[in-house]
Amino acid sequence: MRYDLTDLRLFLHVCETRNLTRAAERAFLSPPAASMRIKQLEENFHTPLLVRQAKGVELTPAGERMVEHIRLVFNQLECMHAELQPFASGVKARVRLLANSTAASTFLPGVLSAFLAEQPDIDIALEECSSREAAVAVAKGAADLAMVAGKVIPQEVDVLPLYRDELVVIASPLLGPREQGPVRFAKLLDDTPFVGLSEHNSVQHFVEGIARQLGKRFNLRIQVGSFDAVCRMVEAGAGVAVVPLICAQQYGLSRLRVIALDEPWARRDISLLRPRAHTLPRSSELLIAHLTSHVRALMP
Numbered sequence: 001m002r003y004d005l006t007d008l009r010l011f012l013h014v015c016e017t018r019n020l021t022r023a024a025e026r027a028f029l030s031p032p033a034a035s036m037r038i039k040q041l042e043e044n045f046h047t048p049l050l051v052r053q054a055k056g057v058e059l060t061p062a063g064e065r066m067v068e069h070i071r072l073v074f075n076q077l078e079c080m081h082a083e084l085q086p087f088a089s090g091v092k093a094r095v096r097l098l099a100n101s102t103a104a105s106t107f108l109p110g111v112l113s114a115f116l117a118e119q120p121d122i123d124i125a126l127e128e129c130s131s132r133e134a135a136v137a138v139a140k141g142a143a144d145l146a147m148v149a150g151k152v153i154p155q156e157v158d159v160l161p162l163y164r165d166e167l168v169v170i171a172s173p174l175l176g177p178r179e180q181g182p183v184r185f186a187k188l189l190d191d192t193p194f195v196g197l198s199e200h201n202s203v204q205h206f207v208e209g210i211a212r213q214l215g216k217r218f219n220l221r222i223q224v225g226s227f228d229a230v231c232r233m234v235e236a237g238a239g240v241a242v243v244p245l246i247c248a249q250q251y252g253l254s255r256l257r258v259i260a261l262d263e264p265w266a267r268r269d270i271s272l273l274r275p276r277a278h279t280l281p282r283s284s285e286l287l288i289a290h291l292t293s294h295v296r297a298l299m300p
Contacts, residue, residue: 010038096143115290124287134273183261
């Protein structure tokens with residue numbers, strides 16, 4: 001059989017994008033060249049690997065199985081590079097880390113900056129996504145590590161508990177609900193204007209899901225792109241918002257009213273996920289050790 005690592009990496013890009021043109025861009029190939037390489041792969045294995053559709057491609061069962069093996073191949077290559085790194089110079093390892101929006105915007109920036117300073121030969125590809133998407137990606141081998149909230153964890157991963165996160169309601173000191181103690185989320189949804197995050201933010205997606213379960217909808221007055229912008233809008237009186245407590249603390253508790261939520265889902269465990277029964281590259285193991293050693297110092 002005649003194929004090379006470029007063919008395998010291209011096929012991995014096809015799996016991730018479900019689009020030949022975007023996969024070709026990632027592989028720095030022209031679309032015709034990428035299509036020819038995929039066709040040659042199918043001829044080598046004497047079986048279709050993709051189903052071409054008008055809006056993209058889908059993997060056949062053979063294609064799904066092939067992707068699993070390709071990920072194992074590249075994982076082993078990463079391990080090989082890590083083992084040989086002490087004998088070479090200028091060679092960098094790369095860790096793909098997925099994280100929910102809270103971890104990506106609060107805990108990780110400072111911790112990862114310190115790690116990059118300590119490990120100049122390791123790069124990190126950090127991507128924000130929902131906890132469920134991150135957990136599935138680690139289970140399938142599409143990501144090296146993931147930080148997730150709650151219990152959306154498949155059996156194919158190992159779980160390392162990190163810290164507890166709490167969602168709270170923030171309001172302007174002069175506006176919003178007058179409750180001083182815990183408040184029920186359903187009561188807020190009845191007649192309170194909200195400041196929200198973008199629809200792709202994992203916290204926003206989570207609380208909107210809770211609202212749907214209650215048969216209610218948000219009265220969203222405005223949606224912004226970051227937790228800091230949410231806090232500014234709330235302080236200015238645009239509405240109330242549901243944010244992680246650490247975000248309110250970082251913004252300044254003297255500038256906001258913080259109201260606890262009387263809901264069991266408001267308190268979530270943040271965990272670090274790694275593939276089960278896989279030998280991780282040294283770069284990933286170093287990042288795991290760094291994250292776990294710094295969590296007590298940085299999280300209250």
